[in-house]
Amino acid sequence: MKRSIVLAFLLVGVLSAEQSVYSDADFIDSDAIAKKNSREIFRLKQKINALNEKIEGLKSIIDGQANEIAQLKQNVNTTNLEKIINELSQRVAALESKPPKVVEKVVVKNSSAIGGVKEIVEPKKEEPKKISSKELFKKAVLNFNKNRLTKAQEQFKELLKRGYKSASVNFYLGEIAYKRGKNTDAISYYQKSATLNENASYMDRLLLHTAITLHRSGKKQQAKNFFEAIVSSYPDSASAKEAKKYLK
Secondary structure (H helix, E strand, O other): OHHHHHHHHHHHHHHHHHHHHOOOOOOOOHHHHHHHHHHHHHHHHHHHHHHHHHHHHHHHHHHHHHHHHHHHHHHOOHHHHHHHHHHHHHHHHHHHOOOOOOEEEEEEEEEEOOOEEEEEEEEOOOOOOOOOHHHHHHHHHHHHHOOOHHHHHHHHHHHHHHOOOHHHHHHHHHHHHHHOOOHHHHHHHHHHHHHHOOOOOOHHHHHHHHHHHHHHOOOHHHHHHHHHHHHHHOOOOHHHHHHHHHHO
8 A cells, every 4th residue: 555655646746747847838749748657657666666675675684583583582591591600600609619629620511592501520530649668568568468469569569660678579579479389480589689688687588488499390409409508507597497398
């Protein structure tokens, strides 16, 4: 209806203009004027149609944007967002109340406005306190005496890496191998221990177990030499008493 009214006004304006230009006195050819007016009307209709198309295009864009805004409003739940903010505030407050070493970092990822909050908390792994070599040696000897050989072996090998009491550590590793019947390993550890400290308090036992290991391996003569050396060097020791049994 509005377009028809606009078109009517335009036609009236055009006709009025034509009448003002062409008076009755100047009228020559009514058919020519009619044709001219028809062309003008057609040109105006084209302009109106073009304007209408632009208006429709703008309306489509506006309608599309309105739909997007409506969709966003539908997707965004204000109550949910407030809940998310409250949860985050509580978690931040909880983290701030903990010691700095307890939590290394917190990564919060909000995947979407309606998807909620995904929180990843990565607790900082505290490195175990490194025990002193002296204390570790005591624990290793205790485990050895209680026949916890696997644990004792791990601890003695750690001490060996640290270079702590290498002579004693090699001796105990030899003892563990000796108890497990690993003759080659036992002799190797005993040899290293004796080389590092030939005056150690446990030397008589080291020589005795070396001799027994050789005896087990079928090296009778070498074993005999060790047994005799034990009896000669440590005559009053329990090791000498044991060695004599093999010399009979």
